[in-house]
Amino acid sequence: MSSGTFCPRCGDPVPARSEPRPGEPRERDAVLCDDCYFEDFDLVDAPERLEVRVCSRCGAVHEGNRWVDIDAEDYTDVAVDRVTDALGVHLKAEEVRWGVEPEQVDENTIRMHCTFSGIVRDTYREERVTVPVHIAKQTCDRCGRIAGGYYASIVQLRARERVPTAGEESRAVEIAESYIAEREATGDRNAFITETLDVDDGIDIKISTNQMGAGVAKRIVRELGGSVEEYPTLVTEDGDGNEVYRVTYAVRLPEFSPGDVIDPEDGDGPVLVRSVRGNLKGVRLATGDPYEAAFEEGEAPDARKLGTVEDAVDTTVVAVEDEYAIQVLDPDTYESTTIARPSYVDPDADSVPVLSSRAGLHILPADAVDRDDADAGD
Incomplete structure (x- = not known):
């Protein structure tokens, strides 16, 4: 402990204080009495004003040297964070407590009322500062590029x-x-x-x-x-x-898309295209057997398009002859005609969707026809 001295500013006695530890710099104002010391003392170092740059288009906030997207309806939290980062508390203060209360002045201005308290020289100190934060509406780099x-x-x-x-x-x-x-x-x-x-x-x-x-x-x-x-x-x-x-x-x-009916002209009849990912895949309309284009044919075989599922119409089932044949009412001639019965046809169905083309009359899978669109068209 050093012996008591007199304040060089006012002449009042200054109580003895602890000597700094070895290597620690001596505080320049340590020789002052408490009254003179606190005359120039600021518990908090605060900026006079802060600005938050905000993109008026997307709401992003400029931080450092970049724009950052935030999920917020207003910018009060951003203003609180900016003020908190900008405030500095005196190094000699101990047991520091603080609070920030925002006040929305107008659309682009928020007053941040900050209260700080702490112990300095065994003395309780409290300080209040108000920092206005201006919300500056600008255009971020991204929105500028889009607009341009x-x-x-x-x-x-x-x-x-x-x-x-x-x-x-x-x-x-x-x-x-x-x-x-x-x-x-x-x-x-x-x-x-x-x-x-x-x-x-x-x-x-x-x-x-x-x-x-x-x-x-x-x-x-x-x-x-x-x-x-x-x-x-x-x-x-x-x-x-x-x-x-x-x-x-x-x-x-690809030349063909799902829903197209094509004829590969390989002698096995038309194919309803189900997928064109990788190579073309579908179902034979004469039998219901799966179809897949050969690897050497590429994404699609050499075929002619006969129509699409959108061309299908419902027609009446007259009779199921056997496992491979069925009689339906031709939608063009209204005559009973026998056509191939693919495996996907329900033998108890009263009607089926059919496609009439140059290759003849063929039954389409019921799940391939959009009934809602068909009804809307009627």
Whole structure:
């Protein structure tokens, strides 16, 4: 313990205090009495004003050198965190307690009323400060790119020898949106779809990065079948002189799609297409046996299209002749005619969906015909 001294500012005696430990710097104001010491003492160091940058489009908040998505209806919690990080408590204070009470002044201003208390020189000290926080509405990098029409890749949905169906186009867009949503959920702010365009022979989906364009194209092919080819185009160079490419991912769906009725012309009759993933798969309409295109035929056999399940109509069952034949009422001539009875036909059915084509009259599986659409059309 050092002996008592006099305050160099006011001359009052200063009680003896503990000497600093070896290596610890001596406090410059230790020689002051308590009254003089607390004249210049600030328990809390607080900024006069803080600003929180918020994207007016998506609600992201700028933190450090990046934009961060938050799930909040207002920014009070963000303001509390910013003020808490910005406040500093005197190192000599012990048993510090504090609280922050926000006051919403208007849409873009929050007053943060902060109360701090602690023990300094065995004396209880309390201090209140008010920090205004301004919510500055701006546009984040991501929303700026979207608004500016930026994209790095295009996924083109097309089909061989035909135009993609409305269902295929709708599903392709759903696949793209789902893929991008998954990336956004991981915090990837570079994930977005800039635009989806309907064109004469399909759709074009403009996507933010080449990697995501490739991912979307692969998912579409995985579900809808077909193939994808890449066509890069040099658009510019970055600041380091590296070439920057925009890539078009051309998705080509197979010539046939699920729901088509085709004739492979192999002598075994028409086939209802069930799947085109990998290679074409379906069911023979004459027998009900499964059908799968041979590996050497690629994704689809050399066949002619006879129609689709949408062309099917219900007709009356006249009589079941045997395991392989059934009499139905021809929907075109209204005459009783005998046709092949595939294994999927219910022998007790009063009516069946049939397709009339150049190959004749064939019964379709009941589960392949959308009854709701058929009823709506009536």
